[in-house]
Amino acid sequence: MAAADPHTQDAPHVPVLLRPLLRAVAPVTGVWIDGTFGAGGYSRGLLEAGADKVIGVDRDPLAHQMAQAWIGDYGGRLELVQTNFAQMDEVAEAVDGVVLDLGVSSMQLDQADRGFSFMKDGPLDMRMSQQGESAADLVNTADEGDLADVLFVFGEERASRRIAKAIVRERNAAPITTTLRLAEIIEGCLPRPKPGQSHPATRSFQALRIAVNDEYGALFEGLMAAERVLKPGGQLAVVTFHSVEDRMVKRFLQARAGQTGRANRYAPQAEMPDPQFELVTRKAIAPDAEELTDNPRARSAKLRVARRTEAPAGAIDAKSIAMPQLRRPR
Numbered sequence: 297m298a299a300a301d302p303h304t305q306d307a308p309h310v311p312v313l314l315r316p317l318l319r320a321v322a323p324v325t326g327v328w329i330d331g332t333f334g335a336g337g338y339s340r341g342l343l344e345a346g347a348d349k350v351i352g353v354d355r356d357p358l359a360h361q362m363a364q365a366w367i368g369d370y371g372g373r374l375e376l377v378q379t380n381f382a383q384m385d386e387v388a389e390a391v392d393g394v395v396l397d398l399g400v401s402s403m404q405l406d407q408a409d410r411g412f413s414f415m416k417d418g419p420l421d422m423r424m425s426q427q428g429e430s431a432a433d434l435v436n437t438a439d440e441g442d443l444a445d446v447l448f449v450f451g452e453e454r455a456s457r458r459i460a461k462a463i464v465r466e467r468n469a470a471p472i473t474t475t476l477r478l479a480e481i482i483e484g485c486l487p488r489p490k491p492g493q494s495h496p497a498t499r500s501f502q503a504l505r506i507a508v509n510d511e512y513g514a515l516f517e518g519l520m521a522a523e524r525v526l527k528p529g530g531q532l533a534v535v536t537f538h539s540v541e542d543r544m545v546k547r548f549l550q551a552r553a554g555q556t557g558r559a560n561r562y563a564p565q566a567e568m569p570d571p572q573f574e575l576v577t578r579k580a581i582a583p584d585a586e587e588l589t590d591n592p593r594a595r596s597a598k599l600r601v602a603r604r605t606e607a608p609a610g611a612i613d614a615k616s617i618a619m620p621q622l623r624r625p626r
Contacts, residue, residue: 311337312399312594313535316581318345320601321531326392327351329525331381331518333359336366336374338395343370351388352376355425380425382517390527396518399537399597400505412505414479414497420472422501422508431504435478436471440464442624449620450512451503452540459485459500475501502538507622515541516619519548520611523572526604531576533601540620542580542598547617549573549602570607577601 314337318324324345330338333352336359342350352374354360360376367374377387381396400412411421411431420432438446440460447456462485463472472478479497486496506512522532532549536542550556554571580598587594614621 310591310593311341312397312537312591312597313581313583313587313599314338314341315587316584317395317533317535317599317601318342320576320581320599321393321533324393327388328393328395329353329381329384329388329391329522330395331384331522332395332397333363333376334397335359336363338397339374342393342395343373347373347393349373349375351391353379353381353384353387355380357426380514380518382514382521384518385521385525388525391525391530392527393531393533394522394526395533395535396522397535398511398515398541399535399593408475411475412501414475414482414495414501417474417476420475420478422505424509429508431508432471432473434504434508435463436467436473442622445622445624446507447500447503449503449622450506451499451501453499453503455485512540512544512619512621515544516614516617519545519617520609523552523604524609528604528606530604531601532573532604533599535597535599537596537598540618542600544617544619545600546580548612549575549600551612551616553602569610570605572605572607572609573602574605575602 317338318341322345324342324347326347327349328342328347328351330342330350330352333339333354336352339350339352350373352363354376355378357378360378363376367376379387384394408416408418409421411419420430420435422431423429434446435443443463444456444460447453447459453459459482462481463478466472466481472481479495479501482497482500489496526532534545536545552572553575555575577600580600583591583594583597
């Protein structure tokens with residue numbers, strides 16, 4: 297597929313689980329934050345479903361550039377803010393809803409010069425904000441132990457040590473600056489995939505992307521920011537695409553809804569603080585057959601929805617929601 301042209305391609309990213317999301321939060325009214333604006337699919341859906349205003353938050357400058365072609369269609373009901381959704385409570389207060397889509401946008405994957413894809417040759421970048429440390433910086437400067445830690449913790453790559461050793465060996469010969477060179481190094485460390493298996497570089501590229509963009513840290517901070525910015529009765533809807541993120545969201549909402557249970561059933565019942573959320577969806581919502589036909593990338597997606605109570609916002613420990621953490625944080 298050709299790289300997405302922001303001047304000619306309207307919405308390359310198809311919003312996943314939009315229909316069940318809108319049903320779960322209906323009726324859609326008031327002010328919403330779309331914390332992962334991307335190509336604007338959720339924002340459009342919310343506005344067309346009845347939201348008075350949507351504040352679209354995205355740290356990627358390309359998302360803001362692409363939206364200029366159609367933002368005027370909504371007559372000022374859509375406002376864009378370039379920042380990380382972890383800071384959403386700094387751009388608004390007392391909103392009626394927050395939606396987060398944690399998948400990587402198609403417009404990022406489809407452009408070789410963004411460096412996210414191991415299928416297209418391009419600079420080894422992976423920065424969503426297009427600022428700060430790139431994947432090339434990480435690959436070429438981190439010591440072998442730290443590289444192995446990143447690959448294992450963020451990518452669940454069992455061959456992390458072997459891959460890290462190969463990366464260090466190859467970068468000593470010449471800096472690793474392109475996606476295909478890194479993919480070839482990783483491929484050389486792993487068995488040839490069987491039909492139907494994912495590309496050998498999938499886990500390692502995921503790990504580097506998560507590390508470069510501090511994705512788990514942003515999710516952790518973003519969930520707490522959503523708790524602070526939502527007014528009583530406001531709703532939080534989160535779409536995840538892999539098990540680690542879904543586990544973090546699930547445990548956060550369970551903890552904030554007072555449903556974590558007791559570690560020892562014989563211990564006296566401790567007095568629990570008032571819950572900050574009540575669960576709207578007891579179990580995650582998965583895509584139906586129609587959506588999978590229309591959009592195969594939805595196959596791993598899960599949607600969870602919760603409603604804000606009147607209890608004051610607070611803080612939560614990252615370990616309590618199973619947030620993966622490096623031995624030596626970058």
